[in-house]
Amino acid sequence: MPRPRSLNPIQIASAALAVIDQGGLSALTMRGVAKELNATAMCLYRYVADRDELEALVVEQALADVDTTAPVDGDWRERVAVLVRRMRVVIGCHPAVVPLLPVHRHRSPTVLRWTESLLAVLAEAGLDGTRRAVALRALLAYTVGAIQLEHLGPLSGGGTTAMAALSPAEFPHLAATAADARRVDPDAEFDGGLEILLRGLAT
Amino acid sequence: MPRPRSLNPIQIASAALAVIDQGGLSALTMRGVAKELNATAMCLYRYVADRDELEALVVEQALADVDTTAPVDGDWRERVAVLVRRMRVVIGCHPAVVPLLPVHRHRSPTVLRWTESLLAVLAEAGLDGTRRAVALRALLAYTVGAIQLEHLGPLSGGGTTAMAALSPAEFPHLAATAADARRVDPDAEFDGGLEILLRGLAT
DNA sequence: GTCGTAGGTGTACAACGTACTCCTACAGGG
DNA sequence: CCCTGTAGGAGTACGTTGTACACCTACGAC
Structure with missing residues (x-):
């Protein structure tokens, strides 16, 4: 009986993701997303309860193309690494959503x-109960933290450069390590940290 | 010759921290902090360039009582753990600043x-060059990530509870692990993850 | 006392999220 | 075919935010 809807949640999520990808997190406004859809701001409230829910939609849309199927090749450590890397790669395509991840992570089906x-992989590795819960949280914490450091930490490079320029008298190790860190590419850095964690899990 | 200042950065930082501790992150506004100081919003701009700089001040103030002196007791792994735990404890006293940490971390002298x-401890452990840089980033990522999961993840507990209530048919491991996770206290969880990381660093 | 400088205040504006009100496009019944 | 009830979309408006600008004023040096 009623008038049919002219939008659907996927369109809204896509539009919002496009806005945030193009203009950064600060561009994510009700009015901005509405304009992208050739609609008005208030119209969006027929589909989302508030801005918070719009953010959750964006996060889910950004993560949607993470392949969540179980990897089959390699031992369990390699399979964990594959899953974690898949997540990182997809998030890397939408760096502006990184600040939204910690807040909306637990609402995302993906x-x-x-x-x-x-x-499931951790279970196969023989972890169960509390030890599995702790292992999961450690992997989650590392993944979330590393992705954030990568994208927010130095506003991509500036922070590390600034640290490398610190007085070697006051901060000898920091200045030296920052100089070293500039020569490590992000993939190697992420994988290196992940490997440390996986080595720790294996023993 | 000029009129003397009636405020100083420490007063502003303290007032801002008080505001955020009491009213949460959303209470941190120029007007709110000004009211706490019995001043006007615009007055603050004689001390900080913009809201961003005020946030940096809050972060530094919140972290100010972290003891950054080198621990002396125990082997290097224990000393790393002591430093990391000191940071976590202090941040735990100001949970509302957690979302600001990733953004302003690199500006804080503390x-x-x-x-x-x-x-310095990592150097004593025999790590140098690139390997030390990677180890540091891994520890940083875990620390930042774990603290965020702890304070933002489930709005403290609700998310884990919701996960425990998931359909065991669709999410068998997740439902079981969430149920287990509810019985792990936060300190043990954090220390457990940290120990995994340190074990991985030791080999 | 006088003066110049710099600190504090007041006003104002654009942009935000969103509550409320109205108009209107459409699916079903006659 | 028209008519009608319902729900979608638009418009307006309000309170709050950060902050630019102009003004006033309190104070140290002479």
């Missing part, structure tokens, strides 16, 4: 499926 | 001194 796959 | 101490 994150749930991904976590389920991760836990 | 973080610089803390990092310097951490690197």
